[in-house]
Every structure is written in C-alpha cells, then in structure tokens.
Amino acid sequence: MAFELPVVDAASLAMWCELHLGSPAESELFRTGHLTCVIGTRLADGREVVVRVRPAAPRLTACAEVQRRLFESGYPCPQPLAGPAPLGEYEATAESHIPGGAVLPGSGRTAQPFAAALARLVRLAPPPEQMPSLAPAPPWAAWNHGQGGLWPWPEDLDVDLNQVDGPGWIDAAGQAAREKLQEDQGQAVIGHGDWITDNLRWHGNRLLVAYDWDSLISDSEAVIAGLAAAIFLYPAPATVTETREFLDAYAIARGRPFSPGELQRCWAAGVWTRAYDAKTGHAAGRPVTCLTQDEAHERLRRAGRR
Incomplete structure (x- = not known):
C-alpha cells in the first residue's frame, strides 16, 4: 500500500x-x-x-x-x-506562520550561509540528555536503525527495501557507509536531519526561517553536518565540490576544524543518505538521479572506504 x-x-x-x-x-x-x-x-x-x-x-x-x-x-x-x-x-x-523569503540565499548555491545557519542551530540546541528521545531518526538519517537488514523501512513506501533487487552498487555504497559510521559514533548533539532548500527561506544571506522540525535528530555533529552537506541543495544534487565547501564552511562556523576521523564520518553520512534516496527511488520505479556509481566511489574514498 x-x-x-x-x-x-x-x-x-x-x-x-x-x-x-x-x-x-x-x-x-x-x-x-x-x-x-x-x-x-x-x-x-x-x-x-x-x-x-x-x-x-x-x-x-x-x-x-x-x-x-x-x-x-x-x-x-x-x-x-x-x-x-x-x-x-x-x-x-x-x-x-512566517511567510515570504527566498528559496536560496542571495549568494545562490554557495554553501557558506547554509552551513553557518546549521552550525548555529547545533550550538543553540539543548543537549540530547535534557530532552525526551528523538529516536527513531527519519529513515534517510537512520544509518543506526535496529530493524534488521541494511535499509530501514521507508516512510512513504510500503516495501521492504532489503527485498528489492539491486542495484548492487547502491547496496554496496550504503553498506560501506554504514560500516564506517558504526566504527565510532561520537558524542551526540541535536540537529536538523533534512537541511534542504524546501525547508529554508532566506532574506539575502540571512536565514529568515527554517521549517520541518519533525526532522530533528540526535547524532554526532559530524553526521549532522555530513547529511546536510550531501543534500542541502535538494532537489538539485550537491556535487562533491559543493559538499566539501559546505564542510569547510561548517568547520569555520563552529570555530574548530573536523578531525580526520570526523571528516570521514561526514562523508560517510552523506553517502548513506544519498544511497538511501537512490534505493527508495529505484524501489519506486524512478530513475536514480541523486547518486551515481562513480560519485559514490569518490565520496566513499573521502570517507576512508574504498
């Protein structure tokens, strides 16, 4: 159904x-x-x-x-x-109701305003231990789900993605990203798990309003930044270069660089969410446009997985 x-x-x-x-x-x-x-x-x-x-x-x-x-x-x-x-x-x-605002900042696709606004959110959000549980995360962010199998159950399809054949490279990318993320989960913070243009409105380069607070998640800052860096321009796919620019800008906005291990987790989180979207698109019979095999390989290379 x-x-x-x-x-x-x-x-x-x-x-x-x-x-x-x-x-x-x-x-x-x-x-x-x-x-x-x-x-x-x-x-x-x-x-x-x-x-x-x-x-x-x-x-x-x-x-x-x-x-x-x-x-x-x-x-x-x-x-x-x-x-x-x-x-x-x-x-x-x-x-x-907060009407108005532009879909993109005045600087267009430039990552810096998106990254700085998300870093401010994480900085102002309460610690997870002070809040009731935000689990389970939405499936596109739920790399650590406990449902069995690689893929969590999607919210908008009545199908077990683990029973959907192929493409093999999507399953392999999701598995490699998940294994990387499982190596070191890091200290949890609260952030927005669906940091995309549809949920943001701008006045110049200043964030006017962010929507969709049902998509809050509790995870490491590397995962929260990494998810956003991979999808922030949705429905347009962020390129590898745009993802790197987002992560660079986020590190500046939070006031300290990511460690090498954190940076790898950022890239792994991005692979997970893009692979999940690719898998659900394939299951629904849609062309896969959010990730290519070559791009998955390059992103996994940056995540320390080959």
Whole structure:
C-alpha cells in the first residue's frame, strides 16, 4: 500500500484549532506536504498559523520541545503554539506562520550561509540528555536503525527495501557507509536531519526561517553536518565540490576544524543518505538521479572506504 497524506476536512480543523488555540480556523491560506499535511490557516481572531498533521509518534513531543527552546533562544524558526495533540486518527501541532523569503540565499548555491545557519542551530540546541528521545531518526538519517537488514523501512513506501533487487552498487555504497559510521559514533548533539532548500527561506544571506522540525535528530555533529552537506541543495544534487565547501564552511562556523576521523564520518553520512534516496527511488520505479556509481566511489574514498 502506498503512503497516503493525511486528509483533514475543514470542520475537523476548525474544531481542533478552537480547542487548542482558542479560536476556530476560518479560512485556508495553503495546503501542502509530503509526509506531513501542512495547512496554513487564518483563525477567526485574525491570527495566521500553520497546522501540521501526521501519524502519531512519541518523538514528536521531543521535536516540539526542541523547537520551542530554539525559538526562545532567538533562532529563526516558527513559534510552537499547540500540540502534539490528536486530530482524528492523526496527531497535529500548530506553529506561527512566517511567510515570504527566498528559496536560496542571495549568494545562490554557495554553501557558506547554509552551513553557518546549521552550525548555529547545533550550538543553540539543548543537549540530547535534557530532552525526551528523538529516536527513531527519519529513515534517510537512520544509518543506526535496529530493524534488521541494511535499509530501514521507508516512510512513504510500503516495501521492504532489503527485498528489492539491486542495484548492487547502491547496496554496496550504503553498506560501506554504514560500516564506517558504526566504527565510532561520537558524542551526540541535536540537529536538523533534512537541511534542504524546501525547508529554508532566506532574506539575502540571512536565514529568515527554517521549517520541518519533525526532522530533528540526535547524532554526532559530524553526521549532522555530513547529511546536510550531501543534500542541502535538494532537489538539485550537491556535487562533491559543493559538499566539501559546505564542510569547510561548517568547520569555520563552529570555530574548530573536523578531525580526520570526523571528516570521514561526514562523508560517510552523506553517502548513506544519498544511497538511501537512490534505493527508495529505484524501489519506486524512478530513475536514480541523486547518486551515481562513480560519485559514490569518490565520496566513499573521502570517507576512508574504498
């Protein structure tokens, strides 16, 4: 069975908003989403909010609390307003609506603004031990999943990727990256696991707002930076050079270089997420465009795996 985006009718949304926000939803501003139904709405009292509806999961409580703390620290994210709380068979949260902004910084594809904004997030985020668990990570970041087999179960396909034949080079790349990451897991911090253009809006080179706080993860800083460095320009694939530039800029922004071992873990994390995307694309019958065999080889070489 294919994944279906939650369906939310206007009456249910209005009742949820009245119960949790003190005013019913009056008009819809927009509706979008991939794994989460994201509804922009104007309440009867004039406030504009965004309601996010998705299947219930214990980790969402931790995501909302980290987002709240980041907002209070001055980080550019929407203010959490309500939830997680049931909405029909699903769970919903509400946050402030921050419209506008450009998809790319004023400097375009240049990595530095992306890297600096992520490094600031990691610096301001609370320590993982102060929060409820953020596990399990979304599958594209879940190299350390415990489901058995190489690949975790995808969120948007009802298929066991471990039972999907080939391509062999994708499986080999994912396995090599996972083995590298398992060598030394490092000290955990909290960061954003889906640091891509769709989730960011800019005013010049200043981050105006970051979205999708359901994608928070707890992992080593090398993994968080490495995931972002490989995908930050999505849906355009970041080149090897752009990934290296991101990692260089991130190290400058955090105020200290990555050690050789950390840098290898950065590259391994990027291979994992790109290989996972390639595997899910293949399983869904789509052409694989996010990773090539030659690029996987070069990225694994930089990760210390040949």
